Amino acid sequence: xxxxxxxxxxxxxxxxxxxxxxxxxxxxxxxxxxxxxxxxxxxxxxxxxxxxxxxxxxxxxxxxxxxxxxxxxxxxxxxxxxxxxxxxxxxxxxxxxxxxxxxxxxxxxxxxxxxxxxxxxxxxxxxxxxxxxxxxxxxxxxxxxxxxxxxxxxxxxxxxxxxxxxxxxxxxxxxxxxxxxxxxxxxxxxxxxxxxxxxxxxxxxxxxxxxxxxxxxxxxxxxxxxxxxxxxxxxxxxxxxxxxxxxxxxxxxxxxxxxxxxxxxxxxxxxx
Amino acid sequence: xxxxxxxxxxxxxxxxxxxxxxxxxxxxxxxxxxxxxxxxxxxxxxxxxxxxxxxxxxxxxxxxxxxxxxxxxxxxxxxxxxxxxxxxxxxxxxxxxxxxxxxxxxxxxxxxxxxxxxxxxxxxxxxxxxxxxxxxxxxxxxxxxxxxxxxx
Ligand SMILES: Cc1cc2nc3c(=O)[nH]c(=O)nc-3n(C[C@H](O)[C@H](O)[C@H](O)COP(=O)(O)OP(=O)(O)OC[C@H]3O[C@@H](n4cnc5c(N)ncnc54)[C@H](O)[C@@H]3O)c2cc1C
Ligand code: FES
Ligand code: FES
Numbered sequence: 001x002x003x004x005x006x007x008x009x010x011x012x013x014x015x016x017x018x019x020x021x022x023x024x025x026x027x028x029x030x031x032x033x034x035x036x037x038x039x040x041x042x043x044x045x046x047x048x049x050x051x052x053x054x055x056x057x058x059x060x061x062x063x064x065x066x067x068x069x070x071x072x073x074x075x076x077x078x079x080x081x082x083x084x085x086x087x088x089x090x091x092x093x094x095x096x097x098x099x100x101x102x103x104x105x106x107x108x109x110x111x112x113x114x115x116x117x118x119x120x121x122x123x124x125x126x127x128x129x130x131x132x133x134x135x136x137x138x139x140x141x142x143x144x145x146x147x148x149x150x151x152x153x154x155x156x157x158x159x160x161x162x163x164x165x166x167x168x169x170x171x172x173x174x175x176x177x178x179x180x181x182x183x184x185x186x187x188x189x190x191x192x193x194x195x196x197x198x199x200x201x202x203x204x205x206x207x208x209x210x211x212x213x214x215x216x217x218x219x220x221x222x223x224x225x226x227x228x229x230x231x232x233x234x235x236x237x238x239x240x241x242x243x244x245x246x247x248x249x250x251x252x253x254x255x256x257x258x259x260x261x262x263x264x265x266x267x268x269x270x271x272x
Numbered sequence: 273x274x275x276x277x278x279x280x281x282x283x284x285x286x287x288x289x290x291x292x293x294x295x296x297x298x299x300x301x302x303x304x305x306x307x308x309x310x311x312x313x314x315x316x317x318x319x320x321x322x323x324x325x326x327x328x329x330x331x332x333x334x335x336x337x338x339x340x341x342x343x344x345x346x347x348x349x350x351x352x353x354x355x356x357x358x359x360x361x362x363x364x365x366x367x368x369x370x371x372x373x374x375x376x377x378x379x380x381x382x383x384x385x386x387x388x389x390x391x392x393x394x395x396x397x398x399x400x401x402x403x404x405x406x407x408x409x410x411x412x413x414x415x416x417x418x419x420x421x422x423x424x
Contacts, residue, residue: 103398
């Protein structure tokens with residue numbers, strides 16, 4: 001399958017990328033690892049007239065200790081996350097979740113920024129970032145702003161990013177090397193989660209997030225509240241499907257997904 | 273870009289996929305297209321030493337990179353240990369997945385030189401084989417790891 005024709009320009013810095021997107025307007029699309037965009041272009045579900053390749057903006061690829069939090073460049077590849085010593089020490093959960101994304105070939109190319117900007121509720125990293133209450137640093141022609149992960153995801157493949165904005169950095173709190181469990185349910189090893197459940201201890205609280213249980217990555221608020229009030233794991237996990245809107249697709253019905261959410265949340269909490 | 277150690281220089285349309293470039297511009301047809309939807313791994317090649325699905329990358333993204341295909345693995349008429357092990361352990365039947373499988377295995381052994389069986393199975397999750405049931409592929413990769421370890 002061959003994508004529709006487009007013009008290709010390469011940006012070598014964040015500023016250049018923002019400038020090129022501003023110059024080409026709505027016609028332009030940023031290309032990071034291409035692991036979501038290229039399949040869409042091959043199916044001609046995306047037909048951008050101009051591709052701005054940011055894959056080589058090396059100064060947006062890093063995992064840094066920034067004192068009270070970690071700063072992760074948007075162009076950091078899944079592979080770099082799953083092998084990061086900084087994450088192993090201060091945010092084991094993100095490292096482990098990154099290792100669950102797709103397969104080795106996908107992780108060699110795909111980036112955390114691409115996962116976030118794509119806004120697919122079936123993706124693993126966005127749910128982890130919602131659980132961690134991450135903050136996203138976004139730059140556009142008008143300057144820089146920060147958006148909380150919980151405000152960022154707006155709908156299926158819809159985010160708070162403007163068409164002329166570049167996601168530059170992801171900030172996460174330090175949550176230590178351990179204290180998490182991720183239950184990803186799929187049928188083929190390399191695939192997206194049919195449903196995923198993440199439990200993580202962050203600063204004395206237990207966070208629970210759900211993958212593919214609605215148009216955006218979700219926090220299982222009812223479960224978290226039940227746990228905070230001293231409820232048992234089985235009782236709390238029984239509330240996992242509350243407030244969700246699971247999709248219906250080839251893999252599963254909404255009812256089956258609700259069942260999976262309860263089972264996977266219980267397993268994740270038991271493994272914590 | 274450099275392909276198997278040889279410099280290649282072509283003007284291509286931006287939408288040219290790396291796999292098309294390798295097969296059609298460079299004439300290296302060892303790399304196969306299986307699914308064309310990023311799932312099967314038959315098109316796996318190494319870009320700067322790391323496995324990628326060449327059906328899901330534009331040739332322009334690999335501009336300036338060093339690409340290795342199945343044709344570039346052997347050292348003269350001496351096969352790469354992974355190729356040798358696939359031969360000895362019968363890690364293929366129809367052979368369609370093999371080029372991609374071997375390239376993915378080479379990248380995996382570079383990252384995890386002493387893998388367990390589980391490491392191999394997980395490390396090859398991006399490569400599908402319709403024939404072998406994977407058993408002999410896993411055996412071959414573990415054997416290759418052993419040969420390469422002994423040679424170090
Ligand atoms: C076979 C396969 C299996 C996969 N399995 C999984 C899985 O199990 N779990 C999972 O979570 N994901 C999975 N993925 C998707 C993968 O995680 C992608 O890497 C990721 O979704 C996109 O990252 P990318 O860098 O490749 O982005 P691209 O595809 O390059 O871009 C995706 C979108 O984000 C935009 N974008 C990218 N970077 C930025 C930025 N810095 N600022 C603003 N906009 C930006 C692009 O314009 C585009 O719209 C899979 C992909 C494949 C091909
Ligand atoms: S042909 Fe590239 S993954 Fe199947
Ligand atoms: S040997 Fe036939 S597909 Fe693997």
